[in-house]
Amino acid sequence: MFSVDLLLDALVAGILLGGFYAAVSLGITLAFGLLDVVNIAHPAFVILGSYATYVVNSRFGLDPIVAGVAFMPAFFLLGVAVYRVYHTCFERRGDESLRGLVFFFGIIFIIEVALLLQYGVDYRSVHAAYVGETVQVGPIGIALRLGIPCAVALALTLGLHLFLGRTFYGRAVRAVAQDALALRLMGANPVRIKDLAFGLAIATASLAGALLIMIGPVEPSIGREYIGRVFAIAVLGGMGSIGGTLVAALILGVLESLTSTFYGPSWALAVSFGILLLVLALRPAGLFGR
Amino acid sequence: MSGRRLLAMAGGVTVLAVALTRLVDNQYYYFAGYVILQYVVLATAWNILGGYAGYVNFGSAGFFALGAYTAAVLIKAVGAPLPVLVIAAGVVSGLLGLSIGALTLRLRGVFFAIATLALAVVLQTLIVNWEYVGGSRGLYTIRPARVLFFGNYVEFLFVVMVVLAVAALTIAWRIEHSWVGRGLAAIRDNEEAAECMGVPTLRLKLLAATVSGALMGVAGAPFPYYITYMEPASTFNLDYAVNSLAMPMIGGTTTWVGPLVGAVLLGSAQQIATVTISSALNLLIVGMLLVVFVIVAPDGLVGLVRRRRSRG
Numbered sequence: 001m002f003s004v005d006l007l008l009d010a011l012v013a014g015i016l017l018g019g020f021y022a023a024v025s026l027g028i029t030l031a032f033g034l035l036d037v038v039n040i041a042h043p044a045f046v047i048l049g050s051y052a053t054y055v056v057n058s059r060f061g062l063d064p065i066v067a068g069v070a071f072m073p074a075f076f077l078l079g080v081a082v083y084r085v086y087h088t089c090f091e092r093r094g095d096e097s098l099r100g101l102v103f104f105f106g107i108i109f110i111i112e113v114a115l116l117l118q119y120g121v122d123y124r125s126v127h128a129a130y131v132g133e134t135v136q137v138g139p140i141g142i143a144l145r146l147g148i149p150c151a152v153a154l155a156l157t158l159g160l161h162l163f164l165g166r167t168f169y170g171r172a173v174r175a176v177a178q179d180a181l182a183l184r185l186m187g188a189n190p191v192r193i194k195d196l197a198f199g200l201a202i203a204t205a206s207l208a209g210a211l212l213i214m215i216g217p218v219e220p221s222i223g224r225e226y227i228g229r230v231f232a233i234a235v236l237g238g239m240g241s242i243g244g245t246l247v248a249a250l251i252l253g254v255l256e257s258l259t260s261t262f263y264g265p266s267w268a269l270a271v272s273f274g275i276l277l278l279v280l281a282l283r284p285a286g287l288f289g290r
Numbered sequence: 291m292s293g294r295r296l297l298a299m300a301g302g303v304t305v306l307a308v309a310l311t312r313l314v315d316n317q318y319y320y321f322a323g324y325v326i327l328q329y330v331v332l333a334t335a336w337n338i339l340g341g342y343a344g345y346v347n348f349g350s351a352g353f354f355a356l357g358a359y360t361a362a363v364l365i366k367a368v369g370a371p372l373p374v375l376v377i378a379a380g381v382v383s384g385l386l387g388l389s390i391g392a393l394t395l396r397l398r399g400v401f402f403a404i405a406t407l408a409l410a411v412v413l414q415t416l417i418v419n420w421e422y423v424g425g426s427r428g429l430y431t432i433r434p435a436r437v438l439f440f441g442n443y444v445e446f447l448f449v450v451m452v453v454l455a456v457a458a459l460t461i462a463w464r465i466e467h468s469w470v471g472r473g474l475a476a477i478r479d480n481e482e483a484a485e486c487m488g489v490p491t492l493r494l495k496l497l498a499a500t501v502s503g504a505l506m507g508v509a510g511a512p513f514p515y516y517i518t519y520m521e522p523a524s525t526f527n528l529d530y531a532v533n534s535l536a537m538p539m540i541g542g543t544t545t546w547v548g549p550l551v552g553a554v555l556l557g558s559a560q561q562i563a564t565v566t567i568s569s570a571l572n573l574l575i576v577g578m579l580l581v582v583f584v585i586v587a588p589d590g591l592v593g594l595v596r597r598r599r600s601r602g
Contacts, residue, residue: 098344
């Protein structure tokens with residue numbers, strides 16, 4: 001059963017998968033890690049992104065990645081709108097923790113069921129010329145179905161990293177995370193900056209959704225599986241660190257891939273949630289905690 | 291309301307339910323009533339930890355399913371009678387509750403909620419990979435052919451659920467009107483302050499988590515007989531988690547009345563919507579109601595009524 005080839009294949013697949021997981025988790029790292037907004041509905045927004053991509057791909061034959069990028073502004077506005085509601089109804093009243101959580105829990109259901117009513121429970125997928133191809137790099141074959149999403153995800157991660165570190169607005173977002181009160185004293189409005197950051201978080205869901213539907217077929221309730229993954233990654237990555245998110249996503253991807261190759265796919269999901277439980281119980285600050 | 295009057299009321303409701311089975315013939319009402327009562331138990335159980343102590347449990351489905359599977363295993367292995375199933379399910383889920391109570395040592399707020407969600411998924415994976423209970427294919431449970439006193443088995447299960455719901459509400463009432471309830475409320479409002487004032491926070495949290503978990507397991511105990519064909523995806527359904535949290539939220543989380551009102555209203559609405567419209571749409575309604583209520587009426591229906599009354 002065990003062979004070096006199998007191990008190598010599982011490792012490569014795991015790394016590619018991990019890169020993609022990073023794209024899905026970036027929104028959580030931004031919203032939860034930096035802004036303290038517990039957006040457990042983020043995976044549902046990712047699924048929404050998948051369906052948006054599916055619709056333009058099946059109707060106009062648009063490339064899924066282009067579609068994912070094209071939808072980013074719309075998702076940004078959606079994110080700003082959601083954050084506005086969240087802010088006025090929960091954050092300002094000071095009871096965001098419990099009720100805010102329930103609010104997002106409700107949003108999951110609204111998105112999921114709306115998609116269900118519109119498109120049914122069938123699995124949907126996208127078409128692009130390169131999706132079925134495989135590229136040989138030395139002894140290992142890289143399926144473009146996984147390779148391209150991983151590359152795009154890495155680009156997105158790098159972009160966000162540079163934005164947060166190099167630009168004025170990016171630094172402002174990190175300043176809100178560190179001390180919103182001090183920011184207010186400097187004459188800046190933390191809510192406006194949080195608008196921007198939360199909008200960005202949801203915008204990443206659009207592209208992540210496009211990547212998700214490239215990797216495999218999607219149906220409305222698939223997002224639930226990702227709730228554990230993205231939070232495991234965000235927590236493991238140390239809440240709010242983009243680099244940490246990438247490393248944690250790669251670790252999780254490799255572990256899941258190894259589990260599903262050597263023990264069977266039905267165990268893979270337990271890995272991410274098991275890790276999440278362990279991390280929460282043993283080291284809540286994560287590997288790269290601030 | 292004194293303890294004795296409470297007991298009399300509880301007995302009265304049960305007798306009424308038994309009398310009902312003599313009058314109503316349509317089996318559908320028992321099927322629907324069972325589901326609503328099951329939600330009364332789940333919502334009340336959730337509220338003991340979530341409403342009184344302020345620790346949100348997203349894993350209700352896991353506790354419920356653990357109870358149901360405990361019962362299924364006992365039926366398959368030794369053919370245990372229903373009272374034994376209820377007790378065993380309560381004990382097993384109660385132990386799981388105790389363990390999430392221990393988690394509150396390190397985790398608060400959001401992290402606790404996420405941990406409970408993770409726990410439910412890990413449990414589901416274990417069950418899916420457990421061949422004895424049929425794995426993901428599920429397993430059949432055959433109802434006993436005859437049951438004493440009742441015309442058929444569904445009527446019997448309905449009455450069992452009435453008894454369980456009454457018991458759950460009684461426990462919630464007792465907790466609320468004792469020092470335990472006041473201690474839990476202190477934890478909900480400010481845990482550090484409560485600790486400083488000498489409230490035994492850990493012991494109270496462990497107690498609340500255990501009772502809450504045990505009641506959810508108890509709600510699941512008759513499930514194998516009710517559904518007769520059980521598989522993990524539907525037993526661990528997220529609907530249970532959403533409903534057992536939405537119902538107290540909509541009814542009101544600070545009293546035992548809230549979960550009852552929420553479960554009866556929302557549960558009946560869902561039953562009616564499932565029959566008349568579609569089962570997907572009824573979840574959409576729950577989601578929207580949840581969002582609207584949490585924004586407009588943070589204290590639920592009970593809070594709304596109270597506010598109106600105090601205004602005169």
